[in-house]
Amino acid sequence: MEERELICINCPMGCRMKATLEGGTITSVTGFTCKRGETYAREELTRPVRMVTALVRVKGRAQPLPVKTDRPIDKDLIFDALAALGHVTVQPPIRIGEVVLANVCGTCANFVATANVR
Amino acid sequence: MREREVGVLVIGGGPAGLAAGIAAKEAGCARVLVVDREDAPGGILKQCIHNGFGLQAFGEELTGTEYAERYIEKAFAAGVEVACGTMAIDLTGGRVATIVSRARGLETVRAGAVVLAMGCRERPRGALATPGSRCAGVYTAGNAQKLVNMKGLMPGKRVVILGSGDIGLIMARRMTFMGARVLACVELMPYSAGLTRNIVQCLDDFGIPLLLSHTVVDIKGRERLEGVSVAAVDETLSPIPGTERELACDTLLLSVGLLPENELSSTAGVRLSPATGGAEVDENLQTAVPGVFSCGNVLHVHDLVDFVSEEAARAGKAAARYAAGETRPRGTVPVEAGSGVGGIVPQFLGEQIEGDVKLMFRTRGIYKKARVVAERGGREIYSKREMILVPGEMVGVTLKKDALGSGREPVRVRIEV
Numbered sequence: 001m002e003e004r005e006l007i008c009i010n011c012p013m014g015c016r017m018k019a020t021l022e023g024g025t026i027t028s029v030t031g032f033t034c035k036r037g038e039t040y041a042r043e044e045l046t047r048p049v050r051m052v053t054a055l056v057r058v059k060g061r062a063q064p065l066p067v068k069t070d071r072p073i074d075k076d077l078i079f080d081a082l083a084a085l086g087h088v089t090v091q092p093p094i095r096i097g098e099v100v101l102a103n104v105c106g107t108c109a110n111f112v113a114t115a116n117v118r
Numbered sequence: 119m120r121e122r123e124v125g126v127l128v129i130g131g132g133p134a135g136l137a138a139g140i141a142a143k144e145a146g147c148a149r150v151l152v153v154d155r156e157d158a159p160g161g162i163l164k165q166c167i168h169n170g171f172g173l174q175a176f177g178e179e180l181t182g183t184e185y186a187e188r189y190i191e192k193a194f195a196a197g198v199e200v201a202c203g204t205m206a207i208d209l210t211g212g213r214v215a216t217i218v219s220r221a222r223g224l225e226t227v228r229a230g231a232v233v234l235a236m237g238c239r240e241r242p243r244g245a246l247a248t249p250g251s252r253c254a255g256v257y258t259a260g261n262a263q264k265l266v267n268m269k270g271l272m273p274g275k276r277v278v279i280l281g282s283g284d285i286g287l288i289m290a291r292r293m294t295f296m297g298a299r300v301l302a303c304v305e306l307m308p309y310s311a312g313l314t315r316n317i318v319q320c321l322d323d324f325g326i327p328l329l330l331s332h333t334v335v336d337i338k339g340r341e342r343l344e345g346v347s348v349a350a351v352d353e354t355l356s357p358i359p360g361t362e363r364e365l366a367c368d369t370l371l372l373s374v375g376l377l378p379e380n381e382l383s384s385t386a387g388v389r390l391s392p393a394t395g396g397a398e399v400d401e402n403l404q405t406a407v408p409g410v411f412s413c414g415n416v417l418h419v420h421d422l423v424d425f426v427s428e429e430a431a432r433a434g435k436a437a438a439r440y441a442a443g444e445t446r447p448r449g450t451v452p453v454e455a456g457s458g459v460g461g462i463v464p465q466f467l468g469e470q471i472e473g474d475v476k477l478m479f480r481t482r483g484i485y486k487k488a489r490v491v492a493e494r495g496g497r498e499i500y501s502k503r504e505m506i507l508v509p510g511e512m513v514g515v516t517l518k519k520d521a522l523g524s525g526r527e528p529v530r531v532r533i534e535v
Contacts, residue, residue: 008314011505012313012314012508012510013506050323051169051179055296068169096184114167115183
């Protein structure tokens with residue numbers, strides 16, 4: 001049996017929750033005040049994901065281009081995704097929403113531009 | 119010196135200034151001029167590449183840069199004139215501004231109404247009285263954010279963060295993403311001023327310790343920062359001798375509070391509130407100087423840009439009406455901060471109210487299962503039970519026009535435990 005502690009991020013209550021897992025299956029979650037807490041805990045324990053925002057080099061410019069994943073990716077893949085982005089240099093002009101790196105680490109998520117470069 | 123006349127002059131082209139300018143234009147003002155001292159509009163959002171913006175305003179999660187772009191496009195589409203690289207250096211109570219730019223030199227602007235939207239500054243190292251040498255490597259968190267996100271520069275490799283405000287937390291993650299090692303986030307208070315989401319996703323996700331009830335007691339290094347001493351503090355927030363420990367680092371980021379930038383407001387004779395550091399305004403965001411309005415972080419430091427945009431739009435609309443000749447002096451009915459309530463905005467109301475009134479304030483401490491109550495003349499005009507209230511999150515109270523009524527009786531807001 002494995003015990004995990006989590007802090008709910010949904011509101012300033014920041015409920016401290018405890019979960020028990022048996023062979024990867026969640027057997028109990030305690031400590032939440034509302035349903036959102038329990039849902040968050042189950043998602044976080046099953047498959048934690050994060051939106052990643054980062055910077056990418058722009059050819060001929062000192063100012064980098066801000067980018068984001070167009071959907072959340074597995075938390076474990078954050079640094080692989082950043083490393084993959086490190087090999088990219090983009091060419092202006094760039095419009096918001098333009099794909100800068102497709103299918104990041106095989107996740108189906110894309111890094112897209114979040115600013116315009118003229 | 120060149121002179122020009124505008125309907126509404128907006129000082130500052132950040133989220134507040136843009137929203138105010140758009141609203142003034144939409145309210146029918148023919149000439150709306152927004153001046154901003156930086157090279158591009160957008161204010162602080164230009165360097166906020168992280169997401170979490172716009173959930174209230176657009177119902178989707180945008181980055182700061184995306185949020186800014188929406189307002190920039192809207193401002194241009196509406197025909198708002200945005201003058202960048204242009205700094206307002208003087209403002210009189212008669213709404214005459216002196217602005218300066220490389221392109222046009224000194225100019226005098228006579229405005230029908232003025233919206234103050236200058237935003238805020240970070241509290242600097244000098245305000246902390248931390249001992250130690252004046253070596254390189256000590257930055258405010260927002261300044262470091264600008265260097266990394268806009269200039270493509272890294273301030274350092276081994277980082278300690280003092281203060282756990284949201285900018286500091288966001289920078290802990292950014293520096294980690296950029297390959298730096300963040301050793302700790304040090305917070306004087308027994309609780310963090312940042313959002314729980316940011317503590318979990320910017321610190322916990324990367325194993326960065328949050329040292330509550332701790333502070334930096336020494337800054338070491340001659341030319342470049344070499345390390346800091348961190349010590350625990352007691353209930354009076356004084357460092358406890360013997361608890362010092364050394365952290366070798368080349369960078370110290372300060373995230374220790376924001377100060378509304380009101381030098382111009384004071385020049386114009388605007389009265390400031392000691393509680394918020396911003397102007398004293400009524401429900402139309404008008405200051406003590408007729409025809410001068412204030413909104414955004416220069417009025418009071420917000421947590422969410424969505425609320426800045428909403429507030430600024432009200433200021434812009436009211437300014438357009440003033441410029442069109444609907445001149446009313448600021449309201450004089452006081453809004454009083456009762457038990458548990460910190461700086462409240464607006465501080466005054468008119469005797470006759472046109473619509474619902476939104477009050478915003480911060481609580482003085484953490485309250486669980488408490489009621490927010492507003493009273494007028496012994497009558498309860500608002501009551502809402504809240505699961506939790508924390509100083510880090512602004513509380514919004516919308517008073518219904520009918521409940522509020524009219525007259526000279528003050529409105530009092532308090533927290534009931």
